[in-house]
Amino acid sequence: MIIAGLKYLHLAAMLCWCAAMxxxxxxxxxxxxxxxxxxxxxxxxxxxxxxxxxxxxxxIGFATPAAIIAIAAGTGLIFAxxxxxxxxxxxxALVAGMALVHAWIGHLVLSSGENRGLRNMPSxxxxxxxxxxxxVGVLWLVxxxxxxxxxxxxxxxxxxxxxxxxxxxx
Numbered sequence: 001m002i003i004a005g006l007k008y009l010h011l012a013a014m015l016c017w018c019a020a021m022x023x024x025x026x027x028x029x030x031x032x033x034x035x036x037x038x039x040x041x042x043x044x045x046x047x048x049x050x051x052x053x054x055x056x057x058x059x060i061g062f063a064t065p066a067a068i069i070a071i072a073a074g075t076g077l078i079f080a081x082x083x084x085x086x087x088x089x090x091x092x093a094l095v096a097g098m099a100l101v102h103a104w105i106g107h108l109v110l111s112s113g114e115n116r117g118l119r120n121m122p123s124x125x126x127x128x129x130x131x132x133x134x135x136v137g138v139l140w141l142v143x144x145x146x147x148x149x150x151x152x153x154x155x156x157x158x159x160x161x162x163x164x165x166x167x168x169x170x
Contacts, residue, residue: 013070020063028124059109086148091141101131
């Protein structure tokens with residue numbers, strides 16, 4: 001029962017987090033383009049205020065809580081379901097990459113407010129270019145649960161041995 005609840009919470013939070021990681025860069029890109037194309041009017045100020053509210057609250061009030069809940073529920077699942085396979089380590093590496101992209105999106109949201117738009121900043125669409133493959137990779141690893149034992153053949157021995165012991169000793 002606990003594992004099912006954690007899986008539901010983790011999946012729901014991951015869906016929200018991934019949706020936000022797709023929507024926020026698109027909003028930054030398209031709202032920013034609209035705002036830059038119509039400067040100097042009262043309507044522009046209203047659009048800019050709307051842009052700031054949507055991106056700020058989308059990041060602070062939706063994306064970040066979803067990320068925290070997804071990571072917390074996923075951490076609980078690690079121990080509740082005792083998943084310690086190599087595919088899971090790869091999944092954690094991809095989730096760490098998603099967290100870095102999430103932080104960069106936050107930087108773009110903050111910079112768009114401080115600079116009144118994304119002037120002199122890289123395109124926010126780069127967050128999609130980096131984030132979507134990470135999300136697809138996580139989904140593939142979770143659904144396929146591939147046998148990644150072949151990776152151990154390439155790793156140095158010290159990375160495979162328990163800390164302070166040689167491999168194979170008890």
